[in-house]
Amino acid sequence: MILEVRDITKRFGGLQALSEVTFDLGAGEILGLIGPNGAGKTTLFNVINGVFPPDHGKVIFRGEDITGLPAYEVARRGLARAYQVVRPLSDLSVRENVMVGACFGRERQSLAEAARTADEVLEQVGLADKADLLAGSINVAEKKRLELARALGSQPYLLLLDEVLAGLNPAEITGMLDTIHQIRE
Numbered sequence: 001m002i003l004e005v006r007d008i009t010k011r012f013g014g015l016q017a018l019s020e021v022t023f024d025l026g027a028g029e030i031l032g033l034i035g036p037n038g039a040g041k042t043t044l045f046n047v048i049n050g051v052f053p054p055d056h057g058k059v060i061f062r063g064e065d066i067t068g069l070p071a072y073e074v075a076r077r078g079l080a081r082a083y084q085v086v087r088p089l090s091d092l093s094v095r096e097n098v099m100v101g102a103c104f105g106r107e108r109q110s111l112a113e114a115a116r117t118a119d120e121v122l123e124q125v126g127l128a129d130k131a132d133l134l135a136g137s138i139n140v141a142e143k144k145r146l147e148l149a150r151a152l153g154s155q156p157y158l159l160l161l162d163e164v165l166a167g168l169n170p171a172e173i174t175g176m177l178d179t180i181h182q183i184r185e
Contacts, residue, residue: 101150127142159183
């Protein structure tokens with residue numbers, strides 16, 4: 001198993017956000033979490049990738065207990081995340097946004113290495129022709145792809161995608177699903 005989530009519980013004051021969530025994820029597997037708004041999906045991702053520590057339970061990634069590690073340590077171990085609300089570094093180019101992921105990810109790449117990785121990843125997600133544009137100038141669907149590219153730039157073993165399809169039209173959803181399947185391959 002690449003990821004083991006065991007009995008994760010998280011409370012915020014009197015609100016029980018997660019209650020004994022348990023699942024396993026194998027390498028190469030795609031797993032979807034489905035539930036209404038407020039069900040705790042994003043909170044679970046926040047616990048897995050170190051934004052919040054759990055009140056109870058464990059997160060095991062690639063055989064290592066990463067429970068409660070800060071997000072930057074989790075990222076350095078090869079677990080990346082694309083966020084539901086995209087927040088590109090608007091004053092940087094699309095390429096530079098992906099370079100940030102590469103510089104601070106698992107391999108902590110140099111700027112030259114990060115530029116090569118960014119170009120490869122942008123080709124993979126269909127944004128190569130936008131590489132030199134300011135990230136703030138691209139449309140919502142392209143920003144979703146940029147969010148995915150920045151996470152991929154970190155060279156992860158596992159990628160968490162938080163509502164990566166939200167706000168996209170049917171054609172954009174189909175294209176993004178195709179990209180996700182290509183990434184898995």
